[in-house]
Amino acid sequence: MVDYLTRKHSGPTGNVEPPLSPSGAQPSRSNPLAAKVTSVLSASYADSDLRDALDLLDQRNVVNNAETRRQIRLDVQKDVIESNGDIIKEFGHVAEQLRRIGLTIASLNQGCEEMKRHISSAHQETAPALEEASELMKQKSQVEEKQQLLKAFSTHFVMSEDDVASLTSTAEPVDDRFFAVLSRAKRIQTDCEILLGTENQRLGLEIMEQTSKNLNGAFQKLYRWIQREFKTLNLENPQISSSIRRALRVLAERPSLFQSCLDFFAEAREHVLSDAFYTALTGRSVNGEEDTTVKPIELAAHDPLRYVGDMLAWTHSATVSEREALVVLFISDGNEIAKGIQAGRESEPWNKIGEDDGENSEFDGNKALNELVDRDVAGVARVLRQRFGQVIQSHEETILAYKIANLLNFYRVTFAKLLGNDSILLESLASLEEASMRQFRVLMQDHIAGLQVEHQSPTANLSPPEFFQDGLKQLKAIMKTYETSFTPDDTREADFVSILKEALDPFIEASKTISGDLKKPASIIYAINCLSLALDTLVPFDFTQIRVQEIRSMIEGHSAELVEYQYSYFQRGSGLQALLQALAPLSESEEDIKSIRTLGPFRPDALTQTSQSLDDFLPSALMDAMENLKFLQSSKIARHVTEQAADKFCEDFEQIEGKLIACDEVCGQDNDETEEPEPLRAFFPRTSGEIRVLLS
Known part of the structure; x- marks a missing residue:
């Protein structure tokens, strides 16, 4: 549906x-x-x-x-x-x-x-009790908070009797507990500054006063304990007690006490090292007991240089060992001691008033270490000065005095690197080095004064005198010694100038005095022979280059004189001197050229005679000229001088030849219609080419 x-x-x-x-x-x-x-x-x-x-x-x-x-x-x-x-x-x-x-x-x-009625009635009855209970609970909470605060305050700021006894009592040992309590006391003192910033400062002042008293007692206890330990401390032991190092780091916070400990330590070490040095020298202790384990330096050293070298070597070894031991003792733990001293200076500002470095100066650990080592070896330095003074005064050998001075220079540079430039030992070595150099100069002056140069006469072959050769041998020995020294390269040559003045210049001046009695060319040859020997002695050493250049300049000057002598010999022997003298006043004018025929040396007979003399001279001219320099010990200089003189002679011959040719040409042009005169070249036929070949 x-x-x-x-x-x-x-x-x-x-x-x-x-x-x-x-x-x-x-x-x-x-x-x-x-x-x-x-x-x-x-x-x-x-x-x-x-x-x-x-x-x-x-x-x-x-x-x-x-x-x-x-x-x-x-x-x-x-x-x-x-x-x-x-x-x-x-x-x-x-x-x-x-x-x-x-x-x-x-x-x-x-x-x-x-x-509701019952609750209201109960509330009215219990309200006062509840209010009272609430107030009591609040008071209880406040009391508990105060108890906790008091407990924390007491735990942090109040030290127990056991802690105070461990900190200040000499009967208690200096152990880890001592340092722990000391650290706590320092922390309490620092934290008291907070209490001083509150309204009630009385509590902070009382605690700080008590803590400061305990700290002072602790540092005094630590100071006396370190002094006792220093008396039995053996620095030769590689296992130096770590407790001493720790105690020193802590005591550094009291610079005055720390410095007193260092003074005590330095005095003790100075006696120890002085006694050890005496034992090393003599083989006996200060008390006279013989030490069979030591080979005495005085008996083992067979010569003065070995003796002073062994003493310096022992001193260097002892200083290095001392410094290494003190590095372990004072520096091995970093900059803790420096930090402690800096903190102590800040806490003791009154100690800065007498300081020269200013208020803001910082502690230099290495510098302080070098000063301490230097104070330790101060006694050794005094013994060194006595022994070195005896050696220097008792030996009068020039080379020995210089070798001792050079050895002292070597060790002075070595100790400067080890201890710095400001040290007692360095000052002692510097004064000894100066005394050795003074002795060296005195001996050199005495040696020069004893030469009696005025009675010396040159040898027949004009060789350097014996005293000059001995002086150069002595100088060579000095230079070999100086070559091994630690003198800086930038001042090496400048520092040796004074030695050359003492060991070389007097001999050169003495040779000049002797050569003054000789005639040329013997005086020049004698001077060159002496200077050449000096040059050969100086050339192998790099720190004599300035003097080498000076001597070379002197040799070149004397060589120039020999060139002039040989040149004059060529002029005289060849007969060209008269021709050159006649041509000297003439110019290049035609009249002067024509007048050459009228000059006496250029007349046919005179010119023929000169040409014959030249022919007789040329075959043996070079050999005869070299014979003049036969006593010159440097054949290179003799050959060079003769070659330069021959070159100048050839240039003069070229001048004469040119004038004769010019005269013949001018005279031939003027006599075209008359009978031409016989040319001058017919009487003087030699050419410059022939001359150069014969004199080459």
Whole structure:
């Protein structure tokens, strides 16, 4: 039925279309049937309620007729009445339940009101007790907080009697517990500064006063303990007690006590090293007991240089060992001692007033270490000065004095690198070196004064005198010694100038004095021989180059004099001197050229004689000239000098030859119509080429 009605009255969209009248117009609103039909048809069969109703009718299988419809209406009305009755009956039960609930609620409200009255009465009775209990709890909390604060304060700022005894009592050992308590006391003293910043400063002042007293006692105890340990300390033992190093680092916070310990230590070590040095020298202790384990330096050294060298070597070895031991003792743990001393200076500002380095100076650990080592070997330095003074004064050998001075220079540079430039030992070595050099100069002056140069005479072969050769041998020994010294390269040559003035210049001046009595060329040859020997002695050493250049310049000057002598010899022996003297005043003018024929040396007979003299001279001229320099020990200089003189002679011959040719040409041009005179070249036929070949 539902499907039928839906298909019959629904459009494409499911909406019911109202029926039309036969004439196509809408039905009249007053027709009940039409209104009924319109109402039925206008109903939407898509409504779920309507569809459920229709499904119910389908399930009953009713027939759509009037009787059935009336019966259904009656049944429906009956069902509605019965349903309403059931609802009313149920609502009666609900009303009864609601009545009972109302009674229960009223009873509950009455009970609540009663409880409120009891609670209010109880609250009024217990309120004072609760307020009192709350106040007591608050006070208890404050007391507990104060107890905790007092306990923490006592634990941090108050030291126990056992701790104070461990810190200040000399009966207690200086062990790890001592240093732990000392560290805590220093921390308490530092933290007291916070208490001084509060309103109540009395507590902070009292604690700081007591702590400072305990700290001072602790440092005094540590100071005395270190002094006792220093008395039995063996620096030769590689396993130096770590407790001493730790104690020194802590004591550095009191610079005055630390310095007193260093003074005590330096004094003790100075006596120990002085006694050891005396034993090394003599083989006996200061008390006179013989030490068989030591080979005495005084007996083992067979010469003065070995003796002083062994003493310096022992001193260097002892200084190095002392410094290494003190490095382990004072520096091996980093800059802890320096930091402690710096902290001590800050805590003791009154100690800075007398310092020269200023208020902001920092502690230099290496410098302090060098000063301490230098103080330790100060006694050894005094013994060295005495022994060296005896050696220097008791020996009068020039080379020995210089070798001792050079050895002292070597060790002075070595100790400067080890201890710095400001040390007592370095000052001692410098004064000893100066004394040795002074002794060397005195001995050199005495040796020069004893030469008696005025009575010396040169040898027949003009070789350097014996005293000059001995002086150069001595100088060579000095230079070999100086070559091994530690003098810096930039000042090496400048420092040796004074030695050359003492060991070379007097011999050169003495040779000049001797050569003054000789005639040329013997005096020149003698001077060159002496200077050449000096040059050969100086050249191998790199620190004499300035003096080498000076001597070479002197040799060159003397060689120039020899060139002039040989040149004059060529002029005189060849007979050209008269020709050169005659041509000297003439110029290059035609008149002067013509006048050459009128000059005496250029007359045919004189010119022929000169040409013959030249021919006789030339074959042996070079050998004869070399014979003049036969005593010159340097054949190279002799050959060079003769070659230069020969070159100058050849140039003069070229000049004469040119003048003769020019004169012949000018005279030939002026006598074209008359009989031409015989040319000058006919009387003087030699050419410059022939001369150069003969003198080459």
